[in-house]
Amino acid sequence: MTAPRRSLLAPDPRTIARNRAEARFRAYGLGAVGVALVALAVLLLSIFGNGSSAFYQTYLEVPVMLPEKSLDKSGTRDIEVMKKVTTVGYAKVLKTALDEAIEANGIIVEGLGKKDVGNMISDEAAAQLRNMVLADPTLVGQTIAFEMLANGRIDGYYKGRVTRESAALDSNVSPAQLDLADALAEKGLLATRFNLDFITAPDASDQRPEAAGLGVAILGSFYMMIVVLALSLPIGVATAVYLEEFAVKNRFTDVIEVNISNLAAVPSIVFGILGLAIFINFAHLPQSAPIVGGLVLTLMTLPRIIIPARAALKAVPPSIRDAALGVGASRMQSVFHHVLPLAAPGILTGMIIGLAQALGETAPLLLIGMVAFVRDYPGGLFDPATALPVQVYNWTQRADPAFVERASGAIIVLLIFLLIMNTAAIVLRRRFERRW
Amino acid sequence: MNDMRVSESAVGAQDVKISARKVQVFYGENHAIKDVDVEILDRTVTAFIGPSGCGKSTFLRCLNRMNDTIPICRVEGDIMLDGEDIYDRRVDPVQLRAKVGMVFQKPNPFPKSIYDNVAYGPRIHGLTRNKAELDEVVEQSLRRAALWNEVKDRLHAPGTGLSGGQQQRLCIARAVATSPEVLLMDEPCSALDPIATAQVEELIDELRANFSVVIVTHSMQQAARVSQKTAFFHLGNLVEYGETGDIFTRPQDPRTESYISGRIG
Numbered sequence A: 001m002t003a004p005r006r007s008l009l010a011p012d013p014r015t016i017a018r019n020r021a022e023a024r025f026r027a028y029g030l031g032a033v034g035v036a037l038v039a040l041a042v043l044l045l046s047i048f049g050n051g052s053s054a055f056y057q058t059y060l061e062v063p064v065m066l067p068e069k070s071l072d073k074s075g076t077r078d079i080e081v082m083k084k085v086t087t088v089g090y091a092k093v094l095k096t097a098l099d100e101a102i103e104a105n106g107i108i109v110e111g112l113g114k115k116d117v118g119n120m121i122s123d124e125a126a127a128q129l130r131n132m133v134l135a136d137p138t139l140v141g142q143t144i145a146f147e148m149l150a151n152g153r154i155d156g157y158y159k160g161r162v163t164r165e166s167a168a169l170d171s172n173v174s175p176a177q178l179d180l181a182d183a184l185a186e187k188g189l190l191a192t193r194f195n196l197d198f199i200t201a202p203d204a205s206d207q208r209p210e211a212a213g214l215g216v217a218i219l220g221s222f223y224m225m226i227v228v229l230a231l232s233l234p235i236g237v238a239t240a241v242y243l244e245e246f247a248v249k250n251r252f253t254d255v256i257e258v259n260i261s262n263l264a265a266v267p268s269i270v271f272g273i274l275g276l277a278i279f280i281n282f283a284h285l286p287q288s289a290p291i292v293g294g295l296v297l298t299l300m301t302l303p304r305i306i307i308p309a310r311a312a313l314k315a316v317p318p319s320i321r322d323a324a325l326g327v328g329a330s331r332m333q334s335v336f337h338h339v340l341p342l343a344a345p346g347i348l349t350g351m352i353i354g355l356a357q358a359l360g361e362t363a364p365l366l367l368i369g370m371v372a373f374v375r376d377y378p379g380g381l382f383d384p385a386t387a388l389p390v391q392v393y394n395w396t397q398r399a400d401p402a403f404v405e406r407a408s409g410a411i412i413v414l415l416i417f418l419l420i421m422n423t424a425a426i427v428l429r430r431r432f433e434r435r436w
Numbered sequence B: 001m002n003d004m005r006v007s008e009s010a011v012g013a014q015d016v017k018i019s020a021r022k023v024q025v026f027y028g029e030n031h032a033i034k035d036v037d038v039e040i041l042d043r044t045v046t047a048f049i050g051p052s053g054c055g056k057s058t059f060l061r062c063l064n065r066m067n068d069t070i071p072i073c074r075v076e077g078d079i080m081l082d083g084e085d086i087y088d089r090r091v092d093p094v095q096l097r098a099k100v101g102m103v104f105q106k107p108n109p110f111p112k113s114i115y116d117n118v119a120y121g122p123r124i125h126g127l128t129r130n131k132a133e134l135d136e137v138v139e140q141s142l143r144r145a146a147l148w149n150e151v152k153d154r155l156h157a158p159g160t161g162l163s164g165g166q167q168q169r170l171c172i173a174r175a176v177a178t179s180p181e182v183l184l185m186d187e188p189c190s191a192l193d194p195i196a197t198a199q200v201e202e203l204i205d206e207l208r209a210n211f212s213v214v215i216v217t218h219s220m221q222q223a224a225r226v227s228q229k230t231a232f233f234h235l236g237n238l239v240e241y242g243e244t245g246d247i248f249t250r251p252q253d254p255r256t257e258s259y260i261s262g263r264i265g
Helices: A013-055 A087-104 A114-118 A123-135 A152-158 A164-169 A175-186 A215-246 A251-265 A268-282 A290-314 A318-326 A331-359 A363-367 A388-396 A402-434 B056-062 B093-099 B114-125 B131-144 B148-154 B164-177 B194-207 B220-226 B244-249 B254-260
Strands: A056-065 A143-149 A190-194 B016-027 B030-041 B045-049 B073-081 B100-103 B182-186 B212-216 B229-234 B237-243
Touching: A013 A056, A013 A402, A056 A087, A056 A152, A087 A114, A087 A123, A087 A143, A114 A175, A123 A143, A152 A175, A152 A190, A152 A402, A164 A175, A175 A190, A215 A251, A215 A290, A215 A331, A215 A388, A215 A402, A251 A290, A268 A290, A268 A363, A290 A331, A290 A363, A318 A331, A318 B100, A318 B164, A331 A402, A331 B114, A363 A388, A388 A402, B016 B056, B016 B212, B030 B056, B030 B212, B030 B229, B045 B056, B045 B220, B056 B182, B056 B212, B056 B229, B093 B100, B100 B164, B114 B131, B114 B164, B131 B148, B131 B164, B131 B194, B148 B164, B164 B182, B164 B194, B194 B212, B194 B220, B212 B220, B220 B244, B229 B244, B229 B254, B237 B244, B237 B254, B244 B254
Parallel strands: B030 B237, B045 B212, B045 B229, B100 B182, B182 B212
Antiparallel strands: A056 A143, A056 A190, B016 B030, B016 B073, B229 B237
């Protein structure tokens, strides 16, 4: 039985059904990509919306008279003597300076006690002034232009976090203070400007969100990345090369292979417990130190470097190995002269992605004490430090909403570092490939 | 089979370069080469022919111990190069492979410059003392591989940018550069077009002046054109070995006759 001839101009039902199925599948794919893009956009918008203001800070800019009478009674400019004046003494100086500036500019203060006016200055400002004076005692007796950090609530007012309605309910700030702040801003005594301290300053206590910075965290993360890079690159590449090029394939290497894959899937917090037990409790390395964090992250990163490195080595065509062996190169020469350079772009990419993962890792660091409040910059691998993601975690735990802004700002910094690393991966990859 | 012109050059009384006695090769349980006895002469082109899977490539790879890289492969019997057993425990395969060069089926230049490709062997074996000597070796090798005139102006261009035929000649130059005594070629023309094939065949004939060449080929015409001696392999056995002219005109074994007349293989 022969079917009647069908015209090519009219598609048959099967073809129509198949085309529909394909169109549906394309729609699913497009939908999946769309969902991913929307999620990314929402994420970035919310982080940048919340966090970009962390890079700006409100300052009170008034001339500050540094009276010798209260700051250096002896008049000798002897640091040891001057150190006896605490931040309380400097806070008074700042409050006086602010009062004088208000008076000099003819601003009428309504509904505020003297204390309320002084409270608009951050507690941190006095400490900063003290450090400044102790660093340069000749300032005493002079009138200097000093930018004092405004209180976090006043700062929040200019970032939209605090409104007159919320201030009325808040015991830390009153609408009258906001009125005064507006009046100061009008006279140019209060301004919001770029805040480099957010990147460089150390963390600050719960009461001083306006002073909190990422300096210690960035330095801590940097030290840890150095440790991770210095250890995991040679160990990881050597392992991959050995397993891929030299090891005999037997049950033992099979077990190793399976275990490396399993290690890559172990939750990172388990590595934290391991680090706590081995590096701190057994080896007695210091807590909260970047060296321990780096070691733990190295353990975590190694399998994630070995697996892509092996894949990159496996992807080098066997004909290259044959060619090298055929002209009388030894195994090692064939690997190091030919196979490894060809696999380098892949290994490098895996390496940088592994590093980026390590940079963003939080859980294991919590267990080895890197979550501590650290205000001193770590001078080396053995000094206490925190890390960027831990700082984010830390700040989100704090009560003051100003820390939410700080946390989002820290995420932006973290994302920028990751972006730089990924770009480096791409650039290095391109450069390596161009050589061939 | 009209184009099967047998090389006229008679085989003189040359020295035996490689002699194999009772060679057995096993891949795991698989007995791939059975009892092969063969004597390969110096300054002669010897062709290994036979249907796919007959073991001719396997046997070729025994001659410079390339099979060592396959863990499950086991070789028994004696293979002597100039009277020395190449499977002796004291023999380092790295040194052997400098003496017994190899050209592979698919052109496999290193992804480096043409110069570096050829210079690689002399460099790792320390054959030259300075740059000038190395330059000379590179030029001489490229000339021997009939590639010099085509690439002399772009020695530092990547070797992978050459055409297929040029790449294969580059691989021959690379193999020649270590001054081997024997050159093994595993189907060197199977990935090349007829013109490139003709060039490589011409080259093989020239190489005979300096080396002992062993070539594995699928093409009987090629074997007839380039070789003086031919060995016919079938199912792991060396069926017949003799003067190329005799093999193609007066085969002794019925299997050889069936193969060259196209009935098996």
